[in-house]
Amino acid sequence: MKKNVLLFLMLFFSVLTFAQKTVSGKITDEDGIAIPSASVTIEEPGKDAILAYGITNSKGEYKVTFTSAEPNVDLKVKAFNQKPLTKQIGNSDQTLTFKMQSEATEIKEVQLKTKMITSRGDTIAYDLKAFDSKSDRTLADVMRKIPGIEVNTDGTILYQGNAINKFYVNGKDLMEGGYGTINNSLPKDAVQKVEVLENHQPVKILQDKVPSDAAAINIKLKNSVTMTGRGEVGTGFGDPWLWNVKLTPMFFGQKSQWVVNYKTNNMGEQVENEGNILAFGSRFEGKRINASQNDWLNVENASTPNLPVKRYLMNNVHYLSANYLTNIDTKKEWELKANANYTNNAVERESYTQYDFFATANTPAYSVLQTIHNNFYTDKAKGELIFTKNAKKGFFKNTTSFSQYWNADRGIVDRTTTNGTIQRNGAEALESPTSSFQNSLSTIIPWKEKMVNVLSFLSYQTDRQTLSVSPSSYLQIPGFTANPSSDFVGQSLRLKTFEANHSANIGFSTKGWTFTPEVGFNFKSTDLISDLSNIKSNANPALTQYNNDLKYTTAIPYGSLGVNYKNDSWILYANFPVNSNNIKAEDPLRLVSRELNKVTFEPSVFAQYTFASFWKASINANINNNFGEINTAYSGFLMTSPAGINVMDPNNPIPQNNNKSAGTRIEYRNPLNNLFFNINYRYSDAKRNLISNPTIINGYTAMNYKVQDNNVLNNGYSVEVGKYFPKFKTNASLSYSNNTSKSDALLNNDSYNNKNNGQSYGVKFNNTYFSWMSLDYNASITRTKQTSIGNVNTNATTTGFKHNLGVFFYPIENHTVGFNWDQVNTNAVDQKYHNGFYDVSYQFTWAKKKIDFELKWMNIANKKVFENYEITSTYTSFTRYQLRPSQVMFTVKFNFK
Structure with a gap:
């Protein structure tokens, strides 16, 4: 038994320390103005697989941490109305600043298509329409099909195997933990997306001071004012x-x-x-x-x-x-x-x-x-x-x-x-x-x-x-x-x-x-x-x-x-x-x-x-x-x-x-x-x-x-x-x-x-x-x-x-x-x-x-x-x-x- 524990701990710490590298810096346009919401991805050369990614903040700053055994990796930057940029960099910690060239995009046809799963910081958002079927009627029906989320028979929602610590609707905690009623009776048609708030500290004054390892769920409705419900x-x-x-x-x-x-x-x-x-x-x-x-x-x-x-x-x-x-x-x-x-x-x-x-x-x-x-x-x-x-x-x-x-x-x-x-x-x-x-x-x-x-x-x-x-x-x-x-x-x-x-x-x-x-x-x-x-x-x-x-x-x-x-x-x-x-x-x-x-x-x-x-x-x-x-x-x-x-x-x-x-x-x-x-x-x-x-x-x-x-x-x-x-x-x-x-x-x-x-x-x-x-x-x-x-x-x-x-x-x-x-x-x-x-x-x-x-x-x-x-x-x-x-x-x- 002790051998199993030691082996598992060795694996744990080896994962922490194996080839972790960080690339950070700033993205600007030709005039030196910061570009927010630009995506920065790290990929292995010749492979269509993203190792890690990041998104620039309002100051154009980014930070991406990745793990790779390759000596070099590809760094790719994309932003709206800017020419995509690709640069091969060494597998090491470094700070890189990029200036992107303006490039107007000619849109021949406009087609709005929502991504199924999007991530920004500690928030992962799921588009409900991507997962529902014709037989689904309520929020719980669809949530059972979302990857990473599980709904137990008693109504408990698990994220990555652990119970959530909060359940919000439009950012408000109406049910104070007793969310089974909403989960089982909220019509799916009223919901725009389900957001998972990772490492969620519900007390706002403590959010930058006392961390949490638990996740929360926020149900974002299509309308800011919604009258709905379900009956049988x-x-x-x-x-x-x-x-x-x-x-x-x-x-x-x-x-x-x-x-x-x-x-x-x-x-x-x-x-x-x-x-x-x-x-x-x-x-x-x-x-x-x-x-x-x-x-x-x-x-x-x-x-x-x-x-x-x-x-x-x-x-x-x-x-x-x-x-x-x-x-x-x-x-x-x-x-x-x-x-x-x-x-x-x-x-x-x-x-x-x-x-x-x-x-x-x-x-x-x-x-x-x-x-x-x-x-x-x-x-x-x-x-x-x-x-x-x-x-x-x-x-x-x-x-x-x-x-x-x-x-x-x-x-x-x-x-x-x-x-x-x-x-x-x-x-x-x-x-x-x-x-x-x-x-x-x-x-x-x-x-x-x-x-x-x-x-x-x-x-x-x-x-x-x-x-x-x-x-x-x-x-x-x-x-x-x-x-x-x-x-x-x-x-x-x-x-x-x-x-x-x-x-x-x-x-x-x-x-x-x-x-x-x-x-x-x-x-x-x-x-x-x-x-x-x-x-x-x-x-x-x-x-x-x-x-x-x-x-x-x-x-x-x-x-x-x-x-x-x-x-x-x-x-x-x-x-x-x-x-x-x-x-x-x-x-x-x-x-x-x-x-x-x-x-x-x-x-x-x-x-x-x-x-x-x-x-x-x-x-x-x-x-x-x-x-x-x-x-x-x-x-x-x-x-x-x-x-x-x-x-x-x-x-x-x-x-x-x-x-x-x-x-x-x-x-x-x-x-x-x-x-x-x-x-x-x-x-x-x-x-x-x-x-x-x-x-x-x-x-x-x-x-x-x-x-x-x-x-x-x-x-x-x-x-x-x-x-x-x-x-x-x-x-x-x-x-x-x-x-x-x-x-x-x-x-x-x-x-x-x-x-x-x-x-x-x-x-x-x-x-x-x-x-x-x-x-x-x-x-x-x-x-x-x-x-x-x-x-x-x-x-x-x-x-x-x-x-x-x-x-x-x-x-x-x-x-x-x-x-x-x-x-x-x-x-x-x-x-x-x-x-x-x-x-x-x-x-x-x-x-x-x-x-x-x-x-x-x-x-x-x-x-x-x-x-x-x-x-x-x-x-x-x-x-x-x-x-x-x-x-x-x-x-x-x-x-x-």
């Missing part, structure tokens, strides 16, 4: 009657923007996650989180298959959201944003699983057969108010948000074990209301040549959860017996969590360097009250009730030094914090009081080098420490699920986890030949002082932790190559990843070592060359090898194949016939499962009104179950999932304008 209304028959409604009007003006969104369906489309925050911006903007519940208690959940959600989701969802932005001053520096959303969702799920547990030194082999039927009810609301000033002379941002959940889950479980014991109709119910409030403030004030930054984050959340199981005889948790005189076992829990993070820093800048000393104080307090009734420990039958009353506090004063550097080639940012960790857990009920006081040094470093115009190489490393949370510190019994109970030892110390990681990346993106690729490597080592030691009998789990040093090692590398072929209107990409993890483990007090190796091969391909057809194809092959050595011994390999084929035919103008094929195969040992799903559609477009009428038949074969086989270090499992049956939908789709 559909109905159909299956089981039950089906509906699908999507209404998303949008307005984008120079002073204000807004989006209103209402979506409802019961046909398996997951729309309720569109409001999730997918891009988090810069830490200097403050802290923003996706508010969520502390899900300590759960009913037993039916499994979900590795399929597109639309194949198995039995839902009934209503999702309503509204986003508004307006400038509140004449200079358009201050913005007010108001965001709100509401979700009401009911989901039904069912699965059957057979678990075959391996024999260990202390337990024989056995099997568990289990059928679970669930109903999940989600009812939540969120509101957010944001004031922002983002100017070159100052920054201010205050975000206030409130979230409320009224969730409830139900479960009916039938379980059979190999010893003949049968528990039927185990009924499980969970009620889990949650209230959450956050306020984040960040301001940057210029002070002479310095910058003062103050950050403040406050959060308060209450979680109330009540889990009940009946009859009580359903439970057979190892070491525990349910009270036979009671009809149920109940677990109640209440959490109150308060968090406050405050910091202040001052920035000093000189010659491209920025130094930012910072002091701060992070505080978190959590109160846990729980009650477990009608169950008793076999070790102490006299006890019939178990309580927790725990207060867990973390106080961390810290000091740190941030170091940032940026020039035309280098980006460097590093942070060197020293933290004083003070943790205390108090349980007066059991006279337990544990403390940990430890000073830690947790540095992080990132460096990126840009060379030869198209190349980027980067390296990063960090060390961090984690000391657990309250869920590892309570001393009483807690039934987290009807299938398991947690048994904490009050004598165990507070967890201490030390994590070290390092990685490197080489990236190439060339808009001149439409080629993009990246290579990544990552290594991490996590050291822990506690190890989980579950006791599993008949599928029920008693979880406890043992004091024992243990490690988790992870290393992995990945490669992705993408190329757009304009002549054939084809975008193709290949990817490969290899990840290995090694860890120590315990099961029923038996120790063993785990090793997992996963490999994945992927291909993506889309083509719009033919006027009568367009094609999209995605496929992946995975191979996973699981090895356990010790008191638990396994050695098994699982392979999988997954693909999606979408073909659209256009036999007559305004008529479209579509075919979709999803295939998922799993092979393990002598088990083989092949699952195919097919859809067909017909669409007529009323071109004058831009309205589509679509008739779609999904799951033609009426496949009602999906079968899968898996192997873990402790058991094998065969699962049969319930799927959506065949269904037919008729939908009318339209733009609002």
Whole structure:
């Protein structure tokens, strides 16, 4: 492993240092007047291949960095109304000034033709028309075909494999990271181009001082004032009657923007996650989180298959959201944003699983057969108010948000074990209301040549959860017996969590360097009250009730030094914090009081080098420490699920986890030949002082932790190559990843070592060359090898194949016939499962009104179950999932304008 790391690092640094040369200078006309926007390219003699390029600025200055093994290269200069110039130069660093001769160009025919991909500085622009097909309707449809850009199923946009940090429309950040709604509903016809802003620092006052390695997306509309949006209304028959409604009007003006969104369906489309925050911006903007519940208690959940959600989701969802932005001053520096959303969702799920547990030194082999039927009810609301000033002379941002959940889950479980014991109709119910409030403030004030930054984050959340199981005889948790005189076992829990993070820093800048000393104080307090009734420990039958009353506090004063550097080639940012960790857990009920006081040094470093115009190489490393949370510190019994109970030892110390990681990346993106690729490597080592030691009998789990040093090692590398072929209107990409993890483990007090190796091969391909057809194809092959050595011994390999084929035919103008094929195969040992799903559609477009009428038949074969086989270090499992049956939908789709 160390050899692999050293080899990769040697390759990394050799790429940085191999034959990098820079040519700079100035371009003028015959009178010595600077020529802006002239192109300067470097080419190898006799070859039609551009090594590097640059564009002169307003002063006529240029700078081009290139890499070549040739002793000489050709430098070519082109500018409008100037005679092209070519000069052969030596392969060395040099400064050259050129005077161009005037040459009037006789234009016989004027034909405007937009380039597909253009680059200027850190901005790469994509002409949307160059990549769309006749079947595309929204921005997301087209973005999936752009080289270097990937759109995940949850709506997250990746550029060169990494998530973006901002999503703008005409330069404004209306959605504050929750851009899924616009991406899925903005009509493609309203968009002029998509811009990728590389190395984007969203805080303007920091743009020349604190660099960023993340990219942003800016959607440039055709009109500066645009009223648009997308709508769908559909109905159909299956089981039950089906509906699908999507209404998303949008307005984008120079002073204000807004989006209103209402979506409802019961046909398996997951729309309720569109409001999730997918891009988090810069830490200097403050802290923003996706508010969520502390899900300590759960009913037993039916499994979900590795399929597109639309194949198995039995839902009934209503999702309503509204986003508004307006400038509140004449200079358009201050913005007010108001965001709100509401979700009401009911989901039904069912699965059957057979678990075959391996024999260990202390337990024989056995099997568990289990059928679970669930109903999940989600009812939540969120509101957010944001004031922002983002100017070159100052920054201010205050975000206030409130979230409320009224969730409830139900479960009916039938379980059979190999010893003949049968528990039927185990009924499980969970009620889990949650209230959450956050306020984040960040301001940057210029002070002479310095910058003062103050950050403040406050959060308060209450979680109330009540889990009940009946009859009580359903439970057979190892070491525990349910009270036979009671009809149920109940677990109640209440959490109150308060968090406050405050910091202040001052920035000093000189010659491209920025130094930012910072002091701060992070505080978190959590109160846990729980009650477990009608169950008793076999070790102490006299006890019939178990309580927790725990207060867990973390106080961390810290000091740190941030170091940032940026020039035309280098980006460097590093942070060197020293933290004083003070943790205390108090349980007066059991006279337990544990403390940990430890000073830690947790540095992080990132460096990126840009060379030869198209190349980027980067390296990063960090060390961090984690000391657990309250869920590892309570001393009483807690039934987290009807299938398991947690048994904490009050004598165990507070967890201490030390994590070290390092990685490197080489990236190439060339808009001149439409080629993009990246290579990544990552290594991490996590050291822990506690190890989980579950006791599993008949599928029920008693979880406890043992004091024992243990490690988790992870290393992995990945490669992705993408190329757009304009002549054939084809975008193709290949990817490969290899990840290995090694860890120590315990099961029923038996120790063993785990090793997992996963490999994945992927291909993506889309083509719009033919006027009568367009094609999209995605496929992946995975191979996973699981090895356990010790008191638990396994050695098994699982392979999988997954693909999606979408073909659209256009036999007559305004008529479209579509075919979709999803295939998922799993092979393990002598088990083989092949699952195919097919859809067909017909669409007529009323071109004058831009309205589509679509008739779609999904799951033609009426496949009602999906079968899968898996192997873990402790058991094998065969699962049969319930799927959506065949269904037919008729939908009318339209733009609002």
